[in-house]
Amino acid sequence: MDALLSLSNDLAAAVERVRGAVVAVNARPRLPSTGVHWRPGIIVTADHTVRSDEDITIIAPDGRTVAASLVARDPGTDLAVLRVHDTDLPLADLGDPGSLKVGHIVLAVGHGPRVSWGVVSALGGRWRTWRGGEIDQLMRLDLTLYPGFSGGPLVDVKGRVVGINTSGLSRQLELAIPVSTVTRVADELIDKGHVSRGFLGVGLQPARLPEAFRRRLTGASEIGLLVVNVQPDGPAAKAGVLLGDVLVALDGAPVGATEDVQAVVGARRAGSTVTATILRAGAPAEVSMTVGERPSRRR
Amino acid sequence: MPGHSETHDTRPPAIDGDLTAVTERLRRITVQVHGSSGGTGSGVIWISNGLIVTNAHVARDTAAVVLPGGRAIEARGLAWDPEYDLAALALDAEGLSAADVGDSDRLRVGDLVVAVGSPFGLVGAVTAGVIHAIGPRRTAGSSFIRADLRLAPGNSGGPLADARGRVIGINAMIVGGLALAVPSNVVARFLAPLRYGAATVS
Known part of the structure; x- marks a missing residue:
């Protein structure tokens, strides 16, 4: 029984290794969620489990209740960052998600600790959440995320954290947010208080392109995006974009839906340049725009 | 390739073999229990001379027990505990495979x-x-x-x-x-x- 026994020992050791960095987060009525001690004094959890901005507490693995303050949140990636003072909790061991393969055995850890096991069901590329956040890699899991597991770590058989579990980004799938995304978002939330998303300052509406125009634009999709609003002094306005222009491509890639524009621009840093192909009065033209930063929405 | 014999390892991976062995072992100590009050479930041969442990909600007085080999045998209730939903049944048998009990x-x-x-x-x-x-x-x-x-x-x-x-x-x-x-x-x-x-x- 050596192989089975050694797997059992590895799984128990993995839980033991991570449990010190796993806390309960009390930021909503009744059901505490889970958080991970990510950087000294910084707890990362799932944004959708943080209902209140104040009177947040965490429960350390030894049972002590400690006050925590909300640093910032990013609903787009469903991550929130809390700060705790005077913590002697160990930090989570962050693994390299690049080493994770489909079929690997993983554990989801909730506060307590409580665990469920399963396998990495599918891995994919970069994707955009329904809330508009950018996630570096799709990590789909075949395991049960029990109530209160959101915000807790996904760990490999060595007990290294490879992601943060959440049920807030999909109703159907059990998903984890990879370490690289969590670190990027947490650092940005700590530095700036929000996650910057590139922005052009235009309102767009899909419009079918007449056949005659399409023949002149090789590679354009059947649909263009009609500019129906230009924000004064926004990046598009500064570049000379006018009401009634039709956006057909960004950096040479056709755009047939507003999501296509968000995918290109949202991922850009403010200050970078994007070249738009537009139809103005029936003639194609190229406009170079400097991507701006989307103003943060104050709640 | 001529002169080259590829070796195919047809043994199951160690972990699969272990899981199969554990399953076989558990099947030899697991019985089906049909309680006289209609409950049905499983039971564990705790001691080789016929002490069966099951849930009280499955059986707590008389029960029909089907041994791993398929033989059905009558069992009588010895004791039951409502708090832990446990029942002990006795049946006339000797030399059954019994559970190896862990801590x-x-x-x-x-x-x-x-x-x-x-x-x-x-x-x-x-x-x-x-x-x-x-x-x-x-x-x-x-x-x-x-x-x-x-x-x-x-x-x-x-x-x-x-x-x-x-x-x-x-x-x-x-x-x-x-x-x-x-x-x-x-x-x-x-x-x-x-x-x-x-x-x-x-």
């Missing part, structure tokens, strides 16, 4: 566990999972074991075993998708007053 107090969160039972009448079905949580402990070992493992109603009274195949619990219920099992140490305390083959009930 439930030594379980750790994440430990691999295996259950065998007869969910929906499928005899000897196996499911595997891990220990979900330990405690909260009122007194040592007194709370149910919670496992992230798929159970079905026919698993009631059947064994939950560790990676060595030692029985560490009696599956009792499903709560919120989790398997709840009575720890083997609680079973031992329940059986102790019966003095049934006192040498082996410890």
Whole structure:
């Protein structure tokens, strides 16, 4: 029984290794969620489990209740960052998600600790959440995320954290947010208080392109995006974009839906340049725009 | 390629072989129990001369027990405990394969566990999972074991075993998708007053 026994020992050791960095987060009525001690004094959890901005507490693995303050949140990636003072909790061991393969055995850890096991069901590329956040890699899991597991770590058989579990980004799938995304978002939330998303300052509406125009634009999709609003002094306005222009491509890639524009621009840093192909009065033209930063929405 | 013989390793990976061995071992100590009051489930041969442990909600007085070989035999109730949903049954038999009982107090969160039972009448079905949580402990070992493992109603009274195949619990219920099992140490305390083959009930 050596192989089975050694797997059992590895799984128990993995839980033991991570449990010190796993806390309960009390930021909503009744059901505490889970958080991970990510950087000294910084707890990362799932944004959708943080209902209140104040009177947040965490429960350390030894049972002590400690006050925590909300640093910032990013609903787009469903991550929130809390700060705790005077913590002697160990930090989570962050693994390299690049080493994770489909079929690997993983554990989801909730506060307590409580665990469920399963396998990495599918891995994919970069994707955009329904809330508009950018996630570096799709990590789909075949395991049960029990109530209160959101915000807790996904760990490999060595007990290294490879992601943060959440049920807030999909109703159907059990998903984890990879370490690289969590670190990027947490650092940005700590530095700036929000996650910057590139922005052009235009309102767009899909419009079918007449056949005659399409023949002149090789590679354009059947649909263009009609500019129906230009924000004064926004990046598009500064570049000379006018009401009634039709956006057909960004950096040479056709755009047939507003999501296509968000995918290109949202991922850009403010200050970078994007070249738009537009139809103005029936003639194609190229406009170079400097991507701006989307103003943060104050709640 | 001529002159080159490729060697195909046809043995199953070690872990599969281990899981098969544990399953076979558990099937030899797991019985089907049909209680006289209509309950049906599984049971564990605790002692080779016919002491069966099951859930009280499966059977607590007389029951028809189907041994692993398929032989049906009448059993009589010896004792039952409503708090832990346990029942002890006795049947006239000798030399049965009996459970190798583990120490439930030594379980750790994440430990691999295996259950065998007869969910929906499928005899000897196996499911595997891990220990979900330990405690909260009122007194040592007194709370149910919670496992992230798929159970079905026919698993009631059947064994939950560790990676060595030692029985560490009696599956009792499903709560919120989790398997709840009575720890083997609680079973031992329940059986102790019966003095049934006192040498082996410890």
